[in-house]
Amino acid sequence: MRTVAANWEITVYLNISIYYTHYLKIKSLQEETSSLCDETAKSFENNFNFFCFKKEFHTNDICLDFKAASEKILNEFESDTYNIFKLIEGQNNLRNKRQLSKNLGDIIYTLFGTISLNDITKWYSNIKNMIKNGRNSQNIVENKMMITPASTNEAILLDKKTVEATTEVSNNIKKIRHYITSDRDNFNDDNMEKIIKNQILNLETIYKQYSLELTRINQILHFAIQGKLHPLVISSAQLLEEIKTIKLNLPSNLDIPVKLDLSDMSEIFKIMQTTIVRNNDIIMFINTVPIVSSTLYNLYNIIPNPMLIENNIYMFIKPRIKYLALTIDQEYYVNLDQNEFSMCYDTKHFKVCKNLVTQRVTTSDDCELNLIINTKSANIENVCKFKYTSIKHGIFHKLMSANSWLYTVNQQN
Structure with a gap:
């Protein structure tokens, strides 16, 4: 047997504003593409120098199909994004744990566990400073606390396919504008059809990724309401790195209660005590890791x-x-x-x-x-x-x- 001599806190934060920002970005790209489709159709109808009056313009049909399908998807995304925040606030009202901070004017929701308002304010302030200064993590040895972003937040920001598709969509918008305003010689149905089809393919990639993001955040929140830490919040590999950092800062008479390898991380997940709160746009998973005496x-x-x-x-x-x-x-x-x-x-x-x-x-x-x-x-x-x-x-x-x-x-x- 060993006894607990101290506690370290590993706080993993999930920035839920990322989801709303992504939704607004997708909406902006879709609306701009739809607007350019309308402009293109209007230009084709009015421009008799390039096209025969009776010619069937494929771009118009593609644009109409795109607008109908994408508007339906956006409506679903808007509803699902709204439900993320509704789920948190609805759960809070159910548990009757809403607190108001008069100093910051913040609304704080406790999803699971108990924690003082001062501690929440302390964590939130540190996290916002980290985000503002562009730091990925923070290790405050004197207070026995560590702060790191959730694995799923990092995945969203670094997803290669989404970044590439978003860049391609933005470039296509620039191309269409260029053809409409400056390059009338190449402004024809064939060129526009190719660009719009490419635009649709890239937007579909973005739609699929955002749909996956919404599925993940819903899984995370349903786990959180039950006081559970979803693997998408912090992976075993990420947790192991955080535990190793804690170990480096411990005196010789204190130790981690598990071995420092991936096979033992399930033990840490079991013995950590987790408190989960939302402060404005940040969900904080505050995980208390017991530090044991080396005395057996x-x-x-x-x-x-x-x-x-x-x-x-x-x-x-x-x-x-x-x-x-x-x-x-x-x-x-x-x-x-x-x-x-x-x-x-x-x-x-x-x-x-x-x-x-x-x-x-x-x-x-x-x-x-x-x-x-x-x-x-x-x-x-x-x-x-x-x-x-x-x-x-x-x-x-x-x-x-x-x-x-x-x-x-x-x-x-």
Whole structure:
């Protein structure tokens, strides 16, 4: 067993304004393309120098189909984007956890967990400064805190296909404007048809990516409302890098409760305590990582085992405590009651317990400690309380760490 000596906080932030910004950008590109389609059609109709009056213009038909389909998609995107914010605010109203900050005029929504307004303001201020200064992450050693953007935010900003498609759409808009205003010799149905078709293909790429972004953020938010950290918020690889950075800043007497490899990151996800809040355009996933003492304890479950004295009369020592943890060098120990023990949790390698009071062995006259360290000491009779009983049906104790039982039965049983 090891004890929690401190906590580090890894805050992962999700900038939800990115989604609305992307929606507005897509809407702008679609509207500009539609407007240029109208301009092109009008120019074809009025320009008898380049086209025969009875010629069928394919660009017009393509533009009409594009406008009808894209407007439907945009309406769906607008509704889905609105529902992202509605989901957060609706959940907040359900839980009745809305708070107002008079200083900043911010609306704060607690999606899961509890946290003080001062802490939220502290995190939010640091995150906004990071974004303003163009920094990717921040490590504040003196406050035992780290800040990093969500994996999905980074994926949105760096998605190569979307960036390339957006650039191509912008270039096509410039080409169409150039043909309409300056290059009338090349302003014809064939050229415009090629450009508009290319424009539609690139906009479809952008539409698909944004649809995927909306699906991801909805998954993240539904996880968040249940207090769960979705892998799209922080990946195991990213978490491992953050944990390694924490490890570098720890003194020699403190340690991370898991091994520093990818296979153990699932353990960290299990033992981290996560609080999730929204402050304006930022959702913060505040993850508390326990830091354990390097001191290792042996943990004992104190079970009274009756001993036969005579004629079905049994004697046992009445324990004052349920559990006792003793350091390997037997210098320090900790008493745990059932409630304290229930707050401990298991990792692959050892049990972790928190909020425990450590005592020196040399200053103790606890019965249970004397039984473990000084099994032949005469002092046991002075520090332990003995009780006597008879046994009719036997006494059985299921051992926690093995599929075994500790039992006492009389001769008849």
